[in-house]
Amino acid sequence: MFIEEILKYNSIAIVGLAKNAGKTECLNYILRHVKNTGKRFALTSIGIDGESKDQVCQTPKPEIEIFEDMIFITSEMHYRSKRLVAEIMDVSTQQTSLGRLVTARAVSSGKVLLSGPADTGSLRTLIHEMKRFDVDTTIVDGALSRLSLSSPAVTEAMVLATGAALSCNIPQLVRKTKYVYDLICLDEAAPDIIRKLTGIEQGVWSIDEEGNVHDLDIPSVFMLENRKEDVFKHGNTLYVAGAISDKLLHFLRQQKQIREITLIMRDFTKMFASMETYYAFVKKGGTIRVLQKSKLLAVCINPQSPDGYCLDSDELRVAMQESLGIPVYDVKRIENLKIQ
């Protein structure tokens, strides 16, 4: 199982591809299985999460169950409504919309509403500070379509939750999940190029045959249109520090030397182009590389959609497994089988 894998990392993000994709069940499953491993876990979220009612759809949502001696970080407001005995270890000076962040250790097991820092920068700091409390692994519960926290710059590894909430049609659900999976699996650029590009936080850059980096002086890819003639003057390898848009991939695909073009992005979370545009670019021979590759530990599926529709768990799991080529888990089903 992927539980042993989790123990190897300092930080894990649990991200859902859609609201109600089964992220919380997946998290609860993980927590239940790591509680007796002798390691210390910390749990937090980004922004608001763990509401007993979904803030967007108002559908009921499983709460997060924390076990004895686990550490959790949540806002003052959510801390006060916790349903477990916990010992406060720290209160941040930084404010969030729900008050300061409280770091506490669960004295008894019980349910809690999780919230956390509002931005990935603060989250990264928080994960780093967990060393102070002898935490082995920090697990971050994702929020609505926030893939950004699973950026390898924030958390070391990730677990992906997908399910009927994303699509009720199995082939389509598999295709959509496969797209994210393919992005996660993108290869890293050559080590010397990574070294040169890592510190560059903005702009569009070109890398020539000798591996020299040139600033194309285009502040954003949205301004590429006006500078078409300059884009390839140093070579066919480009680095875009910010988001990759549909427009950029369309433009690159239309170049006649498309087979020679390599586009480098920071990590998979920078891809904002649609699935169709991405595959069209790749099919015509374009190459995409990342500076930092993500580590995907598992894909969890939830066959149940929030409107009550339920896909066949086995059929979905097999289809997903065949397409992705890695083990896929329906955690709810695994748990139910155990109880029976």
Added chain:
Amino acid sequence: MFLRSAIEEVNGFRYMIDQLEIQSGLAKRVLNTQLYLHTKEEIVAKLDKTEAAVNLLRDSLLTDTITKINVKLMQVKDIRGTANRITESQALDDIELFELKSFSLLVMEIRQLLLAARIDVVVLPDLEPVVNILDPEKMRIPHFYVYDAYSEELAALRAKMKALKMDAKTEDKQLDQLQFEHTMLEDRVREELSTRIHPYKQEINEAIAQVATLDILLAKAKQAIEMRLCKPEITETVTRYKNIFNPQVKEVLRQEGKKFQAIDIDIAPGACLITGANMAGKSVILKTVALAQTLFQFGFYVPAEHAEIALVDEVLLCIGDEQSELSGLSSYASEMLRLNTIVQDVKAGKNALILIDELARTTNPAEGKAIVNATLDFLTDKGARSLITSHYSGIKAGCRKMRVKGFIKDKINGQLTINNINEFIDYSLVEDTQNSVPQEAMRIARILGIDDELLDKAENYLEQNL
């Protein structure tokens, strides 16, 4: 006036405050609300405390202790909100009890360090009784929850809930009911704790104030040593500075590899006119005097080798107003309105230090000169301590006159440029008996590299006039 508003008004004061190495947010906020002091006793008390802190920092045997104290101060959080709730006998929640416990533990530790080193610049109250209330297990670590030790009933309930949770047959409804009872019990314990803490409200508030004071004092002392500030003496007659300097300008010059020339200046009751060439540092003199007086009035050391300072109720400044255009007034109009408030304050008997830079410079010299003369007469009559700079010749008012020495004659043939001009100027002040002011505008314009054709024309005009 609060320190935070003085920062906005007095040039260079913000720099001094920003440079203070204060450890806690609490002390920073407390410092901002310190008041402008009006009595000799208050100022002396503050200066004496700072002196005591300076002596502590100079004692090499205490270096280790001071470092440890600073590390503790860094962890201090502002719990004044919680302290207010304690004072008002309100029930505290877990987060507030946690804050109080970690604060009290820090105070205990700092107090131990102070006692062991026999440091008495501040006296911290003993918060051990508060810690004892919040630390029933005597772990002495800054964590908190409603411990089992507070209530046998609570401990029993928790044990029962734990057992029931392990049992898969337990219904959620039953657990919910117990959870509710648990919350009620915890609330009761918190109320009891709050009641037990209430009697220590004075000690807690005192500890907050003293910890902030300690933090501020250590930062002030460190700055005094590093910037070579001096403890001013208090006088009732003439304010005297020996080698006064402007720390911010000094630092800027230092970074450019240049030296700041400190000067001596006396400020007696009555007006004093300061003349001098452009770039001779007249404005810097006014700003530095304003800064030193303000620092003194807030109980800080001052940037000079030696200082005797007379108390004033207010520092009234009129130094080039950038706000004038924004308020829709011409620079002349806003200057006159400012001058008028100064005059009204003096008439009302306010004991102020008045500093006016290039009075009436934006109007014609004939009328401007008259305004300068009148202002000097008025301020001298009223005995108001004031420094006024001007470029106007023939100021006839019967006041004290000083002049910046200006260009050093024997160095005059060196290669003078905009970058080394400060080496050719003697910034010190001398008594001035002449009525004419130095005529060096042309020369300085040439050094600045202003267009020759233009300056030749100007010289022509000058010659024709003479």
